[in-house]
Amino acid sequence: AQSVTQPDIHITVSEGASLELRCNYSYGATPYLFWYVQSPGQGLQLLLKYFSGDTLVQGIKGFEAEFKRSQSSFNLRKPSVHWSDAAEYFCAVGARNAGNMLTFGGGTRLMVKP
Amino acid sequence: KAGVTQTPRYLIKTRGQQVTLSCSPISGHRSVSWYQQTPGQGLQFLFEYFSETQRNKGNFPGRFSGRQFSNSRSEMNVSTLELGDSALYLCASSLGGGEGQPQHFGDGTRLSIL
Numbered sequence: 001a002q003s004v005t006q007p008d009i010h011i012t013v014s015e016g017a018s019l020e021l022r023c024n025y026s027y028g029a030t031p032y033l034f035w036y037v038q039s040p041g042q043g044l045q046l047l048l049k050y051f052s053g054d055t056l057v058q059g060i061k062g063f064e065a066e067f068k069r070s071q072s073s074f075n076l077r078k079p080s081v082h083w084s085d086a087a088e089y090f091c092a093v094g095a096r097n098a099g100n101m102l103t104f105g106g107g108t109r110l111m112v113k114p
Numbered sequence: 115k116a117g118v119t120q121t122p123r124y125l126i127k128t129r130g131q132q133v134t135l136s137c138s139p140i141s142g143h144r145s146v147s148w149y150q151q152t153p154g155q156g157l158q159f160l161f162e163y164f165s166e167t168q169r170n171k172g173n174f175p176g177r178f179s180g181r182q183f184s185n186s187r188s189e190m191n192v193s194t195l196e197l198g199d200s201a202l203y204l205c206a207s208s209l210g211g212g213e214g215q216p217q218h219f220g221d222g223t224r225l226s227i228l
Contacts, residue, residue, distance in 0.1 A: 032214030043118070043204055043219035051214060090157065094214040100145050100206075101170045102217065104157035 002027040002093045006105035013081050014113045021076040021108050023091030032094035033074040034102065035065055039087045047089075050074060061085070086112045116141065118220035120205050126226045132193040135223045139186050139207030145169075146188040147217060148180060151202040160203075163188055192225075200227045 003026045013019055025031060032051055036044040048059025055067040065076045074091060088109045092102040119138040127133050139146050147170075148160040159172040163182035180190040186207075192199055202224050206217035 034216070036219075041221070043221045044206075046216050046218070049216050092157075097213060099162050099164065099169045099213055100147055100208050100215050100217055101159050101162055101172075102147075102149075102157075103159070104149075106156050 002031060002095050002103050004091050004093050004103055004105035006089075006091055006108050008108045009106070010109045010111065012111040012113060015083050016080050019076075019078045019081045019085070019110070021089050021091075021110070023074045023076065023105060025072050025074065025091075025093045027072075027093060027095060029096055030069070031096070033065075033067060034092040034094070035059065035063070035074075035076045036090045036092060036104075037087045038090065038107075044090065047076070081110075081112055083112045083114065086110055118205055118207050118218055120203075120220035120223050122223060123221065124224050124226075126228060127195050128228050129195055129197060131195050132191065133195060133225060134189050134191045135203055135205075135225070137188045137190075137205030137207075137220060139188070139205075140218055143207035143209050143218070144186050145208045145210065145215070146182055146186065147206045147208075148188070148190050149204045149206065150174075151204060151222070152200070157204075160190065195227050197227050199225065201225060 208215040
């Protein structure tokens with residue numbers, strides 16, 4: 001079965017600084033990979049997804065993520081963080097031949113200092 | 115285009131009762147998945163329905179059940195409620211019957227068990 005680890009529970013960055021959120025997965029083949037963001041009291045919003053092909057994927061709100069097969073990682077990056085980016089971020093894995101079922105990491109809560 | 119709609123937004127029940135939560139997917143979406151979100155266990159997959167058939171099921175007891183109607187709307191039911199069922203229940207829809215499709219989440223139903 002697949003699993004996802006987000007090693008950082010909390011991260012604080014200054015507004016305007018760069019951001020990298022880590023995600024490691026365990027799966028026997030190339031998975032489907034997603035990053036979602038959740039603001040308080042709301043559902044999850046899809047930031048970006050990786051299915052195959054180019055390992056650097058661009059998403060909404062200026063986010064990007066890079067799939068590294070050798071490291072089983074799919075880290076999320078943003079060059080310059082805005083105060084409105086403060087939220088909880090979830091990495092998720094979908095397995096092949098498993099419909100749309102997702103396995104989520106534990107999440108990383110991002111705080112942005114002014 | 116309207117997003118995923120979940121009703122009710124908040125619900126308070128007592129132990130032993132049962133509850134039904136409703137989810138209306140994005141128009142045209144035929145796959146509906148349900149997730150439970152708690153502080154301790156994070157986001158966990160409950161089940162996925164496509165074309166009125168359960169396609170995948172997570173590791174939850176039989177007290178948790180669901181169904182999907184011909185218009186793709188879905189309901190989940192929890193019987194004999196326990197304190198540990200207190201959670202945010204999220205519904206997500208995706209377009210079709212493929213795998214690994216991006217899912218669009220509703221804002222959830224927050225269920226509190228007294």
